[in-house]
Amino acid sequence: MIRAFSIDDVRAAEEAVKRELEPGELMQRAALGLAEVARARSDEDGRVVVLAGSGDNGGDALYAAAHLARLDLNVVALLVGSRTHEEALAAATAEGVVPIEWRSGKVPAAAAEALAEANLVIDGIVGIGASPGLPKHLENLPDLFANDAYVIAVDLPSGVDPSGVVAADCLYADETVTFSLLKPCHLLPAGEAACGQLTVVDIGVPEPDSPAVVRYEASDATRLWPTPGAFDDKYSRGVLGVMTGSESYPGAAVLGVTAAVTTGVGMVRYIGPRRATDLVLGSVPEIVSGPGRVQAWLLGSGWDGHGGAPELVDELLDDILPIVLDAGALDLLDEPRSAPTLLTPHAGELKRLAQRLGLEHTQGVPGARVVADALGAHVLLKGATTLIVPPSSTRGPLVSQTDGPAWLATAGSGDVLAGMIGALVASGLGVTEAGALGVLLHGRAAHLANPGGPVRALDVARCAGRAVAEFL
Numbered sequence: 001m002i003r004a005f006s007i008d009d010v011r012a013a014e015e016a017v018k019r020e021l022e023p024g025e026l027m028q029r030a031a032l033g034l035a036e037v038a039r040a041r042s043d044e045d046g047r048v049v050v051l052a053g054s055g056d057n058g059g060d061a062l063y064a065a066a067h068l069a070r071l072d073l074n075v076v077a078l079l080v081g082s083r084t085h086e087e088a089l090a091a092a093t094a095e096g097v098v099p100i101e102w103r104s105g106k107v108p109a110a111a112a113e114a115l116a117e118a119n120l121v122i123d124g125i126v127g128i129g130a131s132p133g134l135p136k137h138l139e140n141l142p143d144l145f146a147n148d149a150y151v152i153a154v155d156l157p158s159g160v161d162p163s164g165v166v167a168a169d170c171l172y173a174d175e176t177v178t179f180s181l182l183k184p185c186h187l188l189p190a191g192e193a194a195c196g197q198l199t200v201v202d203i204g205v206p207e208p209d210s211p212a213v214v215r216y217e218a219s220d221a222t223r224l225w226p227t228p229g230a231f232d233d234k235y236s237r238g239v240l241g242v243m244t245g246s247e248s249y250p251g252a253a254v255l256g257v258t259a260a261v262t263t264g265v266g267m268v269r270y271i272g273p274r275r276a277t278d279l280v281l282g283s284v285p286e287i288v289s290g291p292g293r294v295q296a297w298l299l300g301s302g303w304d305g306h307g308g309a310p311e312l313v314d315e316l317l318d319d320i321l322p323i324v325l326d327a328g329a330l331d332l333l334d335e336p337r338s339a340p341t342l343l344t345p346h347a348g349e350l351k352r353l354a355q356r357l358g359l360e361h362t363q364g365v366p367g368a369r370v371v372a373d374a375l376g377a378h379v380l381l382k383g384a385t386t387l388i389v390p391p392s393s394t395r396g397p398l399v400s401q402t403d404g405p406a407w408l409a410t411a412g413s414g415d416v417l418a419g420m421i422g423a424l425v426a427s428g429l430g431v432t433e434a435g436a437l438g439v440l441l442h443g444r445a446a447h448l449a450n451p452g453g454p455v456r457a458l459d460v461a462r463c464a465g466r467a468v469a470e471f472l
């Protein structure tokens with residue numbers, strides 16, 4: 001599992017280590033690690049521009065500049081903050097780094113020239129101490145870079161919100177070199193795309209206890225997968241009740257049920273309108289049609305109303321069984337249930353849901369969070385990056401998954417995901433693990449369905465069993 005930590009926890013962990021070290025030692029470790037990566041990425045006669053801002057991020061970059069100059073690279077330091085880390089600047093100039101001040105206003109000619117010639121740019125404008133966005137005078141900075149310049153961000157790309165929540169103007173790096181601990185922006189959509197390749201340099205700061213953001217990997221699927229044993233039968237493995245599809249959209253039921261059965265669950269009981277039931281039975285003969293005992297419910301994919309059984313739906317919502325609410329079922333809840341509940345909206349559905357509930361935020365992490373808090377439910381927000389946001393009261397980390405190819409942006413793909421997650425919840429996983437492993441499986445199955453090319457949703461569902469076998 002990949003873990004990122006809140007900025008407060010990172011600061012506390014760094015301070016604890018610093019108390020045991022000589023002053024400045026931690027920054028020296030960061031700068032040396034940064035310089036080693038930069039050296040490995042630069043040509044023999046590399047021309048390097050270091051962008052140094054006001055704080056310690058600029059200090060890291062300037063000490064790294066000193067190391068690179070000592071290795072005979074041609075290094076220019078653009079001092080772009082209101083202040084400069086003086087000791088680091090002295091170390092850099094002592095090794096021959098050429099400083100140019102550009103603290104505000106238009107770019108000085110010498111700075112523009114150095115940037116145009118640089119094949120390596122080190123972005124040390126700001127790190128974790130920054131507010132989101134770039135200062136006015138640097139807004140068009142990337143236009144000054146040579147087309148083939150390799151950009152390394154120190155700790156995080158400048159302008160990115162360190163907590164990964166607010167989308168803001170920022171530099172885009174080819175590589176981000178961070179120190180011991182990942183920060184939320186490295187894993188969340190508002191920052192991750194700007195980071196490029198993420199390289200972690202170990203400077204000896206141990207992980208705090210509780211991550212702020214986590215990402216499940218294949219090894220987590222191997223570890224957590226609900227694998228049957230010799231003493232299991234179909235009931236002990238778990239039964240998933242599915243109410244999906246409608247007269248207008250019966251295909252959603254076929255997709256979700258196919259995905260659930262292929263993902264692996266003891267049994268699927270399907271309840272739906274006639275047309276959908278006939279189609280499901282025709283393509284998935286393993287299912288049992290009609291009500292009965294189940295361990296979890298999946299509701300809503302392909303609904304154009306209450307799925308034909310409103311009294312049953314009300315009963316289920318009052319029940320103590322875990323429920324996955326997808327698509328049309330997202331409108332069912334007005335207040336928290338007393339059992340685990342996972343909502344699976346895409347961005348448009350989240351917006352509608354938040355507006356219906358009269359909430360302040362409607363998008364991204366803040367939107368998912370207010371909905372999760374209002375409904376006491378986990379919100380799985382689907383997209384190129386899929387997030388799982390728990391209610392604040394759980395104090396649990398956010399989950400951020402980027403497992404599938406963009407080919408998954410195709411009709412029915414969300415119905416398939418819902419079926420996979422439903423199977424995992426019925427098999428006994430908590431909604432967070434089921435959501436995360438479901439997204440991981442969805443992505444892996446899409447890769448298997450047609451490596452590197454377009455996929456149809458049904459093929460993704462059909463590949464689930466092979467993807468599970470790979471995990472195991």
Ligand SMILES: NC(=O)C1=CN([C@@H]2O[C@H](COP(=O)(O)OP(=O)(O)OC[C@H]3O[C@@H](n4cnc5c(N)ncnc54)[C@H](OP(=O)(O)O)[C@@H]3O)[C@@H](O)[C@H]2O)[C@@H](O)CC1
Pocket residue numbers: 011014015018026027028030053054055056057058060081082083125126127128129130131132133134135154155156159179
């Ligand atoms: N702590 C440690 O042990 C270690 C820390 N390490 C390193 O230190 C970094 C954190 O350093 P930090 O705390 O000095 O903050 P940092 O981000 O460099 O600068 C903040 C200053 O910038 C300014 N500013 C604010 N927003 C801005 C904006 N949008 N755009 C432009 N400027 C902006 C504002 O100053 P102002 O210009 O307003 O006076 C503010 O005070 C961390 O990311 C890592 O690289 C490593 O060496 C490992 C050990």
Ligand SMILES: Nc1ncnc2c1ncn2[C@@H]1O[C@H](COP(=O)(O)OP(=O)(O)O)[C@@H](O)[C@H]1O
Pocket residue numbers: 346382383384385386404405406407408409410411412413414415416417442
């Ligand atoms: N650009 C993308 N990259 C990767 N996955 C994506 C992308 N766009 C959408 N997806 C995934 O495809 C699925 C689409 O779900 P959804 O919008 O509910 O589709 P539908 O309602 O047609 O089933 C989600 O799992 C989402 O995470």
